[in-house]
Amino acid sequence: MPRSVSRGVVALLLSCALLLTTAACNSDDTKSANAAAPSASASFEKQKLAKTRFVANAGLAAGATYQWIVKPYRAGKFKKGADGRTFALVKGGLAGAFTYNRLKAALNNAKGDPLLSKAVAPLSSGIESLKGLGTKLRKGEAGDADVGAFEKIINNVKDAGKSAGAEVKDKVPSTSELSGG
Helix, strand or coil, X not given: CCHHHHHHHHHHHHHHHHHHHHHHHCCHHHHHHHHCXXXXXXXXXXXXXXHHHHHHHHHHHHHHHHHHHHHHHHCCCCXXXXXXXXXXXXHHHHHHHHHHHHHHHHHHHHCCCHHHHHHHHHHHHHHHCCCCHHHHHHCCCCCHHHHHHHHHHHHHXXXXXXXXXXXXXXXXXXXXXXXXX
């Protein structure tokens, strides 16, 4: 048998085996077993994990904001003619996009805990306002008000978390985490 035909036959056999395996897993017996599983402990774990995940995501957002936006801005790294300006702007832009992404994830995590959800709900419009600031930072167009907006939103998220029993502490992400989002 030619090599391409044998590869085709092997691929076909593997596909059929995979199809039959997944079809067998989707029988009525497993559906009824899943429906009978108790959900009280699952909802408690879900809430507990929601707070933990909120703290982790908000902490990463806060750390990125301070390390690569606020601190370099205060040091004058974003000003025209500053040493390392281009690198600082690129990192600031990445940090802005990363912060927005992590804050959106934190908002989604907060939905799993009733108290945290109520505390964070008023902040969603403020977090949405950060959407384009990463690009503004990267282009070197950010000013005091833009950097202040990042600080204000982060502080509001920290305060909301603290009031709901989920204290957020800064956790600086690595450069690879910034670019990987």
